[in-house]
Amino acid sequence: MSLFSTLEISGSALAAERARADIVAANLANAETTHTAEGGPFRRKMAVFSGTGTSAFRMLLAGYNRLAGRVAGTVRLVRVAEDTTPPVERYEPGHPDADASGFVSYPNVNPIQEMVDLMGAVRAYQLNASAVAASKQMIQQSLDILK
DSSP, X not given: OOHHHXXXXXXXXXXXXXXXXXXXXXXXXXXXXOOOTTSSSOOOEEEEEEEOOOOXXXXXXXXXXXXXXXXXXXXXXXXXXXXXXXXXXXXXXXXXXXXXXXXXXXXXXXXXXXXXHHHHHHXXXXXXXHHHHHHXXXXXXHHHHHO
């Protein structure tokens, strides 16, 4: 593993955590959205990550991965999944989105859970930014030694 691959790994994690924070922010912004273009309440979204590990098989494919543009150990956002739990039903007969029984379907977004997810994404982003700074400093010190 080279010094520059650590930057690529941390860079991929930075991009993944930023996407996670964007998804959490969208969940919080739509916590009270009872009607979407698809019909029905907003559905909570979740980030699904995938990482390319450093197993023995992956080490054998390191050359192929470089040709394919992938670095061993990178993190990427695979997809954005929708939460399948049922929406929260509240009795509000005067609401424009109420059904015949007077119940309104609200999104299954828990603001406390979303804030915890957001804090986790922010902390992971900070840690990866620190790793980039440390790698940058090591590269700079290596160049200074060569002078």
